[in-house]
Amino acid sequence: xxxxxxxxxxxxxxxxxxxxxxxxxxxxxxxxxxxxxxxxxxxxxxxxxxxxxxxxxxxxxxxxxxxxxxxxxxxxxxxxxxxxxxxxxxxxxxxxxxxxxxxxxxxxxxxxxxxxxxxxxxxxxxxxxxxxxxxxxxxxxxxxxxxxxxxxxxxxxxxxxxxxxxxxxxxxxxxxxxxxxxxxxxxxxxxxxxxxxxxxxxxxxxxxxxxxxxxxxxxxxxxxxxxxxxxxxxxxxxxxxxxxxxxxxxxxxxxxxxxxxxxxxxxxxxxxxxxxxxxxxxxxxxxxxxxxxxxxxxxxxxxxxxxxxxxxxxxxxxxxxxxxxxxxxxxxxxxxxxxxxxxxxxxxxxxxxxxxxxxxxxxxxxxxxxxxxxxxxxxxxxxxxxxxxxxxxxxxxxxxxxxxxxxxxxxxxxxxxxxxx
Amino acid sequence: xxxxxxxxxxxxxxxxxxxxxxxxxxxxxxxxxxxxxxxxxxxxxxxxxxxxxxxxxxxxxxxxxxxxxxxxxxxxxxxxxxxxxxxxxxxxxxxxxxxxxxxxxxxxxxxxxxxxxxxxxxxxxxxxxxxxxxxxxxxxxxxxxxxxxxxxxxxxxxxxxxxxxxxxxxxxxxxxxxxxxxxxxxxxxxxxxxxxxxxxxxxxxxxxxxxxxxxxxxx
Numbered sequence: 001x002x003x004x005x006x007x008x009x010x011x012x013x014x015x016x017x018x019x020x021x022x023x024x025x026x027x028x029x030x031x032x033x034x035x036x037x038x039x040x041x042x043x044x045x046x047x048x049x050x051x052x053x054x055x056x057x058x059x060x061x062x063x064x065x066x067x068x069x070x071x072x073x074x075x076x077x078x079x080x081x082x083x084x085x086x087x088x089x090x091x092x093x094x095x096x097x098x099x100x101x102x103x104x105x106x107x108x109x110x111x112x113x114x115x116x117x118x119x120x121x122x123x124x125x126x127x128x129x130x131x132x133x134x135x136x137x138x139x140x141x142x143x144x145x146x147x148x149x150x151x152x153x154x155x156x157x158x159x160x161x162x163x164x165x166x167x168x169x170x171x172x173x174x175x176x177x178x179x180x181x182x183x184x185x186x187x188x189x190x191x192x193x194x195x196x197x198x199x200x201x202x203x204x205x206x207x208x209x210x211x212x213x214x215x216x217x218x219x220x221x222x223x224x225x226x227x228x229x230x231x232x233x234x235x236x237x238x239x240x241x242x243x244x245x246x247x248x249x250x251x252x253x254x255x256x257x258x259x260x261x262x263x264x265x266x267x268x269x270x271x272x273x274x275x276x277x278x279x280x281x282x283x284x285x286x287x288x289x290x291x292x293x294x295x296x297x298x299x300x301x302x303x304x305x306x307x308x309x310x311x312x313x314x315x316x317x318x319x320x321x322x323x324x325x326x327x328x329x330x331x332x333x334x335x336x337x338x339x340x341x342x343x344x345x346x347x348x349x350x351x352x353x354x355x356x357x358x359x360x361x362x363x364x365x366x367x368x369x370x371x372x373x374x375x376x377x378x379x380x381x382x383x384x385x386x387x388x389x390x391x392x393x394x395x396x397x398x399x400x401x402x403x404x405x406x407x408x409x410x411x412x413x414x415x416x417x418x419x420x421x
Numbered sequence: 422x423x424x425x426x427x428x429x430x431x432x433x434x435x436x437x438x439x440x441x442x443x444x445x446x447x448x449x450x451x452x453x454x455x456x457x458x459x460x461x462x463x464x465x466x467x468x469x470x471x472x473x474x475x476x477x478x479x480x481x482x483x484x485x486x487x488x489x490x491x492x493x494x495x496x497x498x499x500x501x502x503x504x505x506x507x508x509x510x511x512x513x514x515x516x517x518x519x520x521x522x523x524x525x526x527x528x529x530x531x532x533x534x535x536x537x538x539x540x541x542x543x544x545x546x547x548x549x550x551x552x553x554x555x556x557x558x559x560x561x562x563x564x565x566x567x568x569x570x571x572x573x574x575x576x577x578x579x580x581x582x583x584x585x586x587x588x589x590x591x592x593x594x595x596x597x598x599x600x601x602x603x604x605x606x607x608x609x610x611x612x613x614x615x616x617x618x619x620x621x622x623x624x625x626x627x628x629x630x631x632x633x634x635x636x637x638x639x640x
Contacts, residue, residue, distance in 0.1 A: 018455050018456070018624075019628040021454040023625050025615075027615065028615050029564060032488065035488060047562070068613055108484075109625050110478075110625040264464050268464060315636070317637035338487060
């Protein structure tokens with residue numbers, strides 16, 4: 001056994017807990033999880049059945065934590081997990097799983113399959129079987145500070161542009177601000193409108209806010225690759241920044257996994273509860289809306305639909321806010337089939353979009369999104385995750401569908417009247 | 422050993438052995454699984470109505486939106502044979518007498534002709550789900566020896582019980598003894614195969630519901 005495999009197996013043994021044991025013992029091989037997985041429904045290949053993606057983990061559970069399994073192992077009746085096998089499983093655990101959790105939502109015996117995939121990735125990463133694309137993103141986040149290699153000067157340059165364009169100040173390191181705003185690299189590079197939108201929204205609401213020079217990046221590739229040690233390093237920057245600036249709330253940007261990493265995994269990664277709250281920007285907008293702090297004028301009149309990011313809706317519990325916000329600024333908002341809790345993934349979540357060799361499969365799986373869109377034929381598609389947005393744009397382009405994709409926060413901000421105007 | 426001696430053995434020593442293995446097996450397996458424990462969730466919870474472990478224990482008995490249409494045989498066949506097994510096991514008068522003699526617990530029985538019908542429907546549904554397992558690529562792909570074996574050990578008690586009731590094929594005493602023997606086989610393998618989901622599915626649904634309920638998501 002190679003040293004890395006040994007390490008991987010040790011990590012896998014460590015991540016197995018009572019829920020995982022219960023889940024493996026409950027599986028009756030009914031295959032219903034496959035029906036919920038877009039990588040199966042769009043390819044028809046049974047190897048993409050979610051529970052099958054966990055087979056090496058199941059065997060390690062059986063061989064290490066059950067009497068019968070240990071007995072079988074002792075007399076040489078069990079098949080050990082090998083490097084070759086884990087290598088084969090890379091495609092199943094990363095390329096064809098976006099941690100979307102539809103499987104966990106349908107399993108009749110109640111197995112939280114995505115919980116297990118997330119844990120399995122810890123062992124895959126430790127044994128060196130994670131895809132190069134995500135490895136690169138993690139290295140850049142740890143060494144440079146962002147998965148796309150964005151450094152503070154780039155953020156400052158963008159702050160300056162936005163200040164000029166919008167005529168609004170972008171505070172940096174303002175101690176005691178109510179909100180600390182995080183960005184995703186994607187927003188810094190591709191969607192600068194987001195920062196301008198925040199400035200407008202905060203000004204109207206009369207809230208104090210700030211960016212943090214040591215923690216501006218929200219995304220966490222460490223979580224996506226399945227390396228809790230690196231995920232902890234990345235999340236700790238945000239925790240330290242928020243505590244240094246003594247903010248009440250940290251706002252996770254329009255990025256699904258950033259939200260999961262900070263809101264649900266963050267405290268567990270650093271090993272203590274946070275002294276501040278974590279909210280997704282749509283939760284904050286929802287609160288402003290309820291408190292009457294979000295006043296907009298005019299409506300979008302073309303046909304709009306909303307793509308729910310998995311980590312925000314199914315995995316994050318933010319489902320109502322986006323609908324209520326859409327209705328505040330859109331006259332013709334239509335829902336796709338399965339919208340909300342059971343929405344289908346864009347196909348590129350969970351780090352999958354960073355895997356170059358996974359692109360053909362991603363585009364194949366995108367047929368599911370295409371079918372959803374074809375049934376309502378919207379003029380534009382609104383979402384609240386920069387990664388979904390990029391993946392959706394790629395898919396739409398591939399299938400030659402002329403549907404622009406926009407972020408909900410910027411759309412809302414466009415309807416905020418200019419101060420004094 | 423003649424028929425009567427065989428029947429006496431399965432009703433006495435055989436039953437004792439099987440029930441003992443079953444009980445010890447169940448307790449051991451439950452301990453083995455749930456003593457592994459899990460870490461406390463340190464993230465701030467978000468409360469939402471309908472989101473808890475207990476909610477999911479019940480809610481997961483119903484197909485989520487869109488799923489019935491995608492896999493009708495799994496759901497309808499599954500409902501029929503599970504409910505059918507329940508009726509046959511706990512509704513038939515002689516079964517209730519046996520349970521009473523073992524535990525002291527008792528309840529009114531269903532008419533034996535109704536239980537007989539339930540047994541036939543259960544077997545039919547089990548045959549259908551077996552064909553579905555052979556026919557559907559995903560199910561066939563996932564299936565191992567254990568899946569075919571556990572199907573058989575679940576099917577046999579229903580078949581032999583029904584045949585004993587109908588006085589079919591073999592003398593009643595022999596068939597009854599075979600029926601009890603097949604139940605013993607079922608009891609012995611249950612804790613150590615996927616049939617153990619009878620117990621763990623409650624824990625699994627509860628964990629899933631609780632983890633997601635912590636996030637305010639009713640799963």
